[in-house]
Amino acid sequence: MKYTIETHDLTKRFALQKEFADFLRHPFRKDEMNAVEDVNLNVKSGELFGILGPNGAGKTTLIKMLCTLILPSEGTAHVNGYDILKDSGKVRESIGFVTSDERSFYWRLSGRHNLRFFAALHNYYSDDAKERIDELLSLVGMEDRADDMFLSYSAGMKQRMAIARGLLNDPAVLFMDEPTRALDPGAAQNVRTFVKEHITGDEGKTVFLSTHHLPEAEELCDRIAIINEGRIVAVGTQEELKSALDKPDPGLGDVFTHYTGKEFERGAAPKHVYQGRRRMMGGGRPGRIRF
């Protein structure tokens, strides 16, 4: 079977910064740390695949390698059938990238100008770009504020613009690096609803999402890979992951503990609190993000 994303022993080692004394004592020694180690993953088309791990586990490095922003030290990967090393341009043509970093926009441009600029980088110009941008602004519910300066947007609006930007080139695969990290619970829930119901549901796109938020992974992901210290320790559907545990009604935190022997440090609210919040907020209409 041909997968949309395939990685084979994908590894990334970063050189550790040397102290001044190290340049004298060991001028030729190169100390390295493994950020990602021997990652083998297969993601199917249309799947919402989650990579779950605490901060510093290697999620962002893995995503950046797949987006061709970082070169791997070893191993290979294919995205949409393109080799991330040999066909990096083709990879970038076929993917979208949504980051939680709101600084990734020009704050003194309007939302529309930002999208126009990034559309040009995706080779969309003039009428094509205008049509696509209008469509996306309507989709993420930002058409009324599109001509305001980006700096006037709330965190939730900025994230909606980040999603719109990620969809500019109508990508087959959308990489989302902790897309709800900077959002309040309400806005985060709306983003999750949008991703689940619109991006994978209506549009049928493949989503590769990283999160350190256990309930988010539970709510969204068809399959989950648990990553710890750069290594994938388990992959499967939630049922598959949980079935390995000899415990009634286990959560993903228990799964993480089972495979790593450690408590999951950075989750969010416990599961019952999270479910309570969801009930309080109600469900947003699928297809648009709403506040």
Added chain:
Amino acid sequence: MIYKKAVSFIIRDLILATSYKFEFFLRFFFMLFSILTFYFVSKLIGGAGTEYLEPYGGDYFSFVLIGIAFSGYLMTALRSFSESIRGEQMMGTLEAMLVTPTDTSAIVMLSSLWSFIFMSFRVLMYLVIGILLGVDMSNANVFAALIILVLTIICFGSIGIISASFIMVLKKGDPINMFFMSTSELFGGVLFPISVLPEWLRTISYLLPITYSLSGMRHALLQGYSLFALAPEIIALLIFSVVLVPLGLLSFRYAIKRAKLDGSLVQY
């Protein structure tokens, strides 16, 4: 389609520049000050130094006006490529740009376009003010000056790209920038003719493209030299271009690969 991308970059930078309205107008206003300073210095100098200035028409103000106007291209080239990378890194927008199908080299080149346009506008203002203050350009060979200008931008741009390559890897402390910034005014003939320098120091001047660029520009604009008469400067600038363009592109390609390997593409 590259021109459409170029237009997008120019629109982006124009909106960003004019969003800081006060700073935008201040830059134009203070431009006048440096010109006036040299205008009065030239009044003081009067006919002194005529033997050195004779090959360029004999007038110090005309000489220095072309020097400060066109040396600005070198400063722009040295700063704009590396500063555009650093600026995007600090703003946090670089990663979002690099994940698009647009080539990294194109992103860096196009990011500097606005600086060159602004610099060209500045040069034009310098020349207009110079003419109003009495600089005689009635014999100018504009076509020859444009050829020198294109070669100048190619040479200086390549040096700027090499400089940006260092910034891409080292983040700060770029030796190319420091070298050209510190040597060009002294050895490049910006403020005084290189014939003032002792013979042995003049050797350094002959190794700098700015020497040929300014000399050619002065001859073309002030004395209306023909292309044939400008052949020594044009050939020198062509040789610099042939060496510097591939060197710039190769060094930048290497720098991007190195930064992607280090994972430091967006670090600053």
